[in-house]
Amino acid sequence: MSNPDDGGIGYWLRWQVAICAFIVVGPGVAAACIIIKKSRAAETLYYSDLWKSCWRCLNPLYLLVFRAFALVCLAPVLYGVAAVDGIFTYYFYTQWTFTLVMVYFALGTVISAYGCYWESQNQSPSGAGTAEASLFLETGLDDIDKGGRGIRGTDETVQLKAGFWGYLMLTVYQTCGGAVILTDIVFWCLLLPFQSDEHFHLDVLMGCIHSLNVAFLILDTILNNLPFPWFGFLYFVLWSCVYMVFQWALHVGGISGWPYEFLELNTPWAPLWYFAIAVVHVPFYGMYVLLVKAKYSLLPKWFPGAFVSRSYH
Structure with a gap:
């Protein structure tokens, strides 16, 4: 008979496994259902929000350069970690998240580049922007329905409603x-001080992969004009649930050892650990919500002539 501690059948028949499975799968299923049902009621996103800065005098080219620079800086860090860990690079949640941040900056770079190019064409005397806009809309980066509901007029310009790629970028941003x-x-407050594992000793790569991600994302938040509502919390929950299911699948497949000690099921405290992991998602996401709310509430007061409000939403 299999040892219940070695990942065999006895390991998965423990009473705490069913509770932990519910804690993992339940929120993910609920989040997915709400996303499918309520996504159409999410805040309207316009194409200009994706590539124009919230700072009136900041040329969008600077945001483009910053996003490209962030992507270039993050890529060698992930490559360095992959060179050390090899196939086990994506065994850890950090590498999942770090890659997702890179996806955000890759999308941001491409969309910013297209936005800058499109604006330059629209402002040209030849009026070539009309053809470019049509091509852009056909490729799905922006959409305008035939009834005109995708266009919003303002005193200065016409706002085009974002399409699939725009909402994908926003979803990735909110998840990140x-x-x-x-x-x-x-990592800094729990794993590094208390977990004695070869993967949790501090070196340059470890320091960079657990700091550059948040540093570049916060800098982008200071510059961009994207919303960060509580609705995005559902994407964050779904992201973490997918990672947890991935880990359980690996363990069922015979890969021994959990990447983090608090995922171990061979303890009566496992349900409490899993519940705690689920609960901390709320304050962690809330911290970023507060950061964005502070940005849109304080910066217009401190820099009334330089900050662009999102009041048209």
Whole structure:
């Protein structure tokens, strides 16, 4: 008979396994259902929000350069970690989140580049922007329905409603906000001081992968004009649930050892640990919500002539 501690059948028949499974799967299923049902009621996003800064005098090219610079800086760090850990690079939640941050900056770079190019064409005397806009809309980066509901007029310009790629970028951004806070706080405050494992000794790579992600994302938040509502918390929950299911699948498949000690099921305290992990998602995401709310409430007061309000939403 299999030893219940070696990942065999006895390991999965423990009473705490069913409770922990519910804590993992339940929030993920609930989040997915709410996203499917309520996504159409989410805050309206316009294409200009994706690539124009919240600072009136900041040329969008600077935001483009920053996003490209962030991507270039993050890539070698992930490569360095992959060179050390090899196939086990994505065994850890940090690498998942770090890669997601890179995806955000990759999307941001491409969309910012297209936005800057599109604006330059629209402002050209030849009026070539009309053809470019049509091509842009056909490729799905922005959409305007035939009834005109995708266009919002203002005193200065016409706002185009964002399409699939715009909402994908926003979804990744909101997921990253909570995930980088979780990974960095847990690493610096819990794992590094208390977990004695070869993967948790501090070196340059470890320091960078647990700091550059949040640093670049916060800097982008200071510059961008994207919303960060509580609705995005659902994406954050779903992201973490997918990672947990991935870990359980690996363990069922015979890969011994959990990446983090608090995921171990061979303890009567496992349900409490899993419940605590689920609960801390709320304050970690809330920290980023407060950061963005402070940005849109304080900066207009401190810099009334330089900060662009999101009041048209």
